[in-house]
Amino acid sequence: NAGVTQTPKFQVLKTGQSMTLQCAQDMNHEYMSWYRQDPGMGLRLIHYSVGAGITDQGEVPNGYNVSRSTTEDFPLRLLSAAPSQTSVYFCASSLPRDRGRGETQYFGPGTRLLVL
Amino acid sequence: AQTVTQSQPEMSVQEAETVTLSCTYDTSESDYYLFWYKQPPSRQMILVIRQEAYKQQNATENRFSVNFQKAAKSFSLKISDSQLGDAAMYFCAYPNDYKLSFGAGTTVTVRA
Numbered sequence: 001n002a003g004v005t006q007t008p009k010f011q012v013l014k015t016g017q018s019m020t021l022q023c024a025q026d027m028n029h030e031y032m033s034w035y036r037q038d039p040g041m042g043l044r045l046i047h048y049s050v051g052a053g054i055t056d057q058g059e060v061p062n063g064y065n066v067s068r069s070t071t072e073d074f075p076l077r078l079l080s081a082a083p084s085q086t087s088v089y090f091c092a093s094s095l096p097r098d099r100g101r102g103e104t105q106y107f108g109p110g111t112r113l114l115v116l
Numbered sequence: 117a118q119t120v121t122q123s124q125p126e127m128s129v130q131e132a133e134t135v136t137l138s139c140t141y142d143t144s145e146s147d148y149y150l151f152w153y154k155q156p157p158s159r160q161m162i163l164v165i166r167q168e169a170y171k172q173q174n175a176t177e178n179r180f181s182v183n184f185q186k187a188a189k190s191f192s193l194k195i196s197d198s199q200l201g202d203a204a205m206y207f208c209a210y211p212n213d214y215k216l217s218f219g220a221g222t223t224v225t226v227r228a
Contacts, residue, residue, distance in 0.1 A: 031214060040125075042207055042218035043161075050214060058215060090161065096214070102149050102168070105216060107161035 001026050006091050006108035013081040013115045021076040021111050023091030029106070031096040032074040036060065036087040037110075043090060049074055050096055081115045088112050119143070120210050122219035129198045130227050136183075137193045137222045139208030145169075149211055150191045152182070155221070156204040164206070167191065200226050 007022045025032065033048035035058075045058030049068040063085060065077040074093075078085060089111045094103040121140045129135035141150065152164040167175045167184050174182050179199075183192045195202055203226045208219040 033214070033216070035216075035218075040220055042120075042122075042220045043216075044218070045215050048214050056214075059217075088159065092161075092216075102211075104151070104163045104166065105161075110159045 003027065004091055004093055004106050004108035006089075006111050008111060009109070010112045011114070013078075013113065015081060015083060015115060017081050018077070018079050019081065021078075021089055021091075021113070023074045023076065023108060024072050025074075025091075025093040025106070026072065027093060027106065028071060029093035029095055030071065031103075032068070032091065032093045033058070033105070034064070034066065034074070034076045035090045035092065036085075037090060038087050046076065046089075078113075081113075083115045086113060086115045119212065119217040120208050120219040122208055122222050124222045125220070126223045126225070128225045128227060129195070129202075131198055131200060133198055134194060134196045135198060135224060137195075137206055137208075137224070139191045139193070139219055141189050141191060141208070141210045143189070143210065143212070145212075150182075150184070151209040151211070151216075152180070152191075152193045153207045153209060153218075154204045155207065156201075161207075165193065195224070198226050200228060202226055 004025045030051045034046040035043040047066040049055045091108040092105040094105045097103045150167045154162045179196045205221045
């Protein structure tokens, strides 16, 4: 199993550009999520999905869109990048046992995004 | 509102010694889970240990153990016999439904 994969590893964008961060998992996990990591703030939840066709907002959803057409993939879209979106982005997946509370989340390697 | 608090931004420990990282959390639930994750310089997030609140016994994984004080809402991580490979940022995390809340993290430095 490849686990959770993310592409690209690093990306530089100009303000106003759009892009999609890719996330895929091969563990048949129903639950997937996106976090951003900023210095001194830990990881904050952007969006999450409890299954194909179902998504919901996390703590910091503004400026990001998601969709979940398959169990395996959960892309994160930045429609118009802003410097405030400079961060490291992590995708995670898990089984939804006990409403997601009890299961270990498996994280991808992260995508470092720089918005100029 | 901040759900998980880690009050120690940095901790330093001598190799082979013990270090304890603190974490407090806020919840109105009686049955829940708590996690510690490790993030080494590679940035990969790795599960260190998990505690189920209804279990009285503190969780242990090799050199890693927790001191879980439910009434005080405290969940500290103890690293015994510290090794150079333990150098990393450590995050305490509390899952609320499908939303995992992280503390700000504690950077652990191991001195040779």
